[in-house]
Amino acid sequence: MPVFYGTDIASSLMLGTAQYPSPKVLADAFRRSGAGVATVSLRRESAAGGAGRAFGDLIRGLGVPVLPNTAGCHSVRDAVTTAHMAREVFGTDWIKLEVIGHPDTLQPDPFGLVEAARILAADGFKVFPYTTEDGVLAGRLLDAGCRVLMPWGAPIGTGRGLANPYALRTLRAQFPDVPMVIDAGLGLPSHAAQAMELGFDAVLLNTAVAKAGDPAAMAEAFALAVRAGRLAHGADPMEPRDMAAPSTPVLGLAVLE
Amino acid sequence: MNIIVNGEPRQVTAPDLAGALAELGYGGARVATAVNGAFVPAGARAGQALAEGDRVEVLAPRQGG
Numbered sequence: 001m002p003v004f005y006g007t008d009i010a011s012s013l014m015l016g017t018a019q020y021p022s023p024k025v026l027a028d029a030f031r032r033s034g035a036g037v038a039t040v041s042l043r044r045e046s047a048a049g050g051a052g053r054a055f056g057d058l059i060r061g062l063g064v065p066v067l068p069n070t071a072g073c074h075s076v077r078d079a080v081t082t083a084h085m086a087r088e089v090f091g092t093d094w095i096k097l098e099v100i101g102h103p104d105t106l107q108p109d110p111f112g113l114v115e116a117a118r119i120l121a122a123d124g125f126k127v128f129p130y131t132t133e134d135g136v137l138a139g140r141l142l143d144a145g146c147r148v149l150m151p152w153g154a155p156i157g158t159g160r161g162l163a164n165p166y167a168l169r170t171l172r173a174q175f176p177d178v179p180m181v182i183d184a185g186l187g188l189p190s191h192a193a194q195a196m197e198l199g200f201d202a203v204l205l206n207t208a209v210a211k212a213g214d215p216a217a218m219a220e221a222f223a224l225a226v227r228a229g230r231l232a233h234g235a236d237p238m239e240p241r242d243m244a245a246p247s248t249p250v251l252g253l254a255v256l257e
Numbered sequence: 258m259n260i261i262v263n264g265e266p267r268q269v270t271a272p273d274l275a276g277a278l279a280e281l282g283y284g285g286a287r288v289a290t291a292v293n294g295a296f297v298p299a300g301a302r303a304g305q306a307l308a309e310g311d312r313v314e315v316l317a318p319r320q321g322g
Contacts, residue, residue, distance in 0.1 A: 016322030026320075041321025042289060044263040044314065047282035052317020056287060059318065069321045077294060084296035085289030085316055156322070184322075206322035 001036070002179055002201040004148050005094070005126040007065065011036035012196065013226045014067070014181065015219065016206025023058050025215050030062045033219035039067045039096055039204065042086055052089075067128060069096040074109070076116045083120050095120060096150070096183075098130045106156045108132055114140045121145025130183055133167040135174045142178065149175070150183035150204065153195060157207050159187025162194055172199045189218075189225030196229025197237065261312045274313065275302035288317045 002009045015035040020026040030038065038059055045052050059066055068086035073079035076099060083095045099116050101109030108131050117127050127146045131137055138149055151171060154160035162168055163185065172180065182195040183204040192203045203226060212218035259268055262281060269277040274290060274297055290297045291314040297305045307313070 016320075018320035018322045020320075039321050041319050042316040043319040045283075045286065045288050045317035046263075047286075050286075052319070053287055055320065056318045071321055081291055081294060081296045084298075085291060085314075088296075088298060089287060089289045089316070089318060 002181075004037075004128070004179055009036040009065070009202070010034065011223065011226070012202040012230055013192070013219075013223050014039065014202055014204040015209060016204070017059065018206055019210035020215060023055075026210075027058065027062065028216040029209055029219035030064070032216045033209075033223040035219065035223070036064060036202070037067050037204070038062055038064050039069055039206070040090065041069050041071050042082060042089060056089075065094070066090055066092055067094050067096050068092065069130075070098045071096075072100070073098060074100050074103075076112045076119070079112070079116045080119050083116075083125060084123075087125070093124055094126050094128065096128045096130060108152070110134065110137045110140075113137075114144050117141055117146050118144040128181070133164050133171050135167075135171050138171060138175060138178075142175070148179045148181065150181045152184045153182045153191065153203075154185025156184040158185050159208055160185055161187055161191035162198075165194065165198065168195075168200075169198055189221045192222050193225040193229035193232075196226055197232050199233050202226075258307065258309050260307055260310065263313070263315055269307070272306060273303055274305040274307060277307055277313070278302065278315070283315060286317065288315050290315055 011034050013035045014037040016039045068090045070079040070082040073082055079099045099109045099112035101107045117129050120127050128148050128150050129141050129146050130150050133151045154163040179201045181202040181204050182200050186192055186205045187208050195203050209215050209219045269280050271277045271280050293312050
């Protein structure tokens with residue numbers, strides 16, 4: 001199972017907490033899947049409020065480590081300030097660092113990401129950067145103090161699966177000892193299985209479960225796929241080949257003509 | 258004094274952030290605060306003077322992906 005910054009995680013499935021039809025469905029999805037980490041955010045609280053307290057109680061009840069994000073931040077300053085606010089409210093130095101570079105693609109801003117990661121790591125944060133499959137960028141993030149990387153599968157909310165499996169395979173091979181999570185873009189359990197088969201340590205998804213007709217069932221399906229993919233990677237898969245090769249022995253074949 | 262709280266214009270009499278939060282009804286809430294884009298830890302709110310036009314953000318836990 002994955003180890004992030006010295007913490008053992010109970011499952012390779014990490015789930016977001018947004019977009020569920022109700023708090024009960026959210027809790028059911030976590031229970032049924034055994035997800036190992038819950039991602040959360042910070043948003044404006046009204047004075048009449050109480051929404052933050054109710055949600056905080058719900059999340060604590062899940063009994064899994066919480067990973068706050070800086071979702072929606074488009075600048076280094078916003079992301080760093082949000083990280084500090086999250087650390088105080090959630091009582092954790094883990095931060096899923098998002099510095100978004102474009103509103104339509106929600107692609108990470110690689111330059112801002114490295115700068116924010118350096119500032120936060122120096123300030124004691126354990127940074128989980130939402131990044132691309134770019135290997136040079138990955139190296140810069142490690143230099144900045146990140147000890148976990150979270151390359152995207154595809155842009156957030158698209159559900160397209162691994163858009164660039166070749167580059168992800170290369171990234172995995174380039175940094176074999178760095179815990180890596182495929183974050184975003186997964187739509188189906190088969191996408192999660194593929195990520196795990198490639199040797200990634202975990203997957204993080206939200207929309208694919210929360211927007212399914214039966215979120216708890218889909219969460220369990222992802223948990224099974226993650227387990228299958230992880231087992232398959234450890235079992236050393238065969239190499240694909242171009243030409244057919246008979247699986248049934250040719251030796252001993254009857255001669256019937 | 259007129260300040261902006263979570264994007265909305267508000268009037269407060271307290272001269273500091275801790276007093277303003279209490280005045281606005283946030284007493285006891287589990288929130289994080291920033292003034293003019295800079296994080297203000299809970300323990301520093303009483304010492305954080307507010308000025309006319311300051312932008313205050315008051316955030317709390319929410320759903321996230």
